Amino acid sequence: MNFVREVVDGKDIATIINMPVGLINQKVEVLIFPAVRAMKEKKVSKLNSLYGKYAKYANPELRKKEETAWLEAAHE
Numbered sequence: 001m002n003f004v005r006e007v008v009d010g011k012d013i014a015t016i017i018n019m020p021v022g023l024i025n026q027k028v029e030v031l032i033f034p035a036v037r038a039m040k041e042k043k044v045s046k047l048n049s050l051y052g053k054y055a056k057y058a059n060p061e062l063r064k065k066e067e068t069a070w071l072e073a074a075h076e
Contacts, residue, residue, distance in 0.1 A: 004032040 010024040019028075065072075 001034065003034075004030070006030050 007027055007029050010019060010026050010028045013019070013028070013030065014024045
């Protein structure tokens with residue numbers, strides 16, 4: 001994973017990032033990573049491409065029991 005790590009003056013980035021006043025006159029460390037949301041969206045799109053791919057292996061008799069499966073398992 002690529003990322004950026006840099007130490008800069010707080011006043012240099014105060015107009016870009018909302019910072020606590022106490023950090024503006026100090027050196028601050030800035031870390032930039034890819035957004036987690038982008039990584040999750042990529043995984044979701046990969047799952048969506050597999051949706052229904054294995055439907056031919058589904059057992060129709062077991063599908064009828066799906067609605068009550070948790071209830072039956074809880075009673076055991």
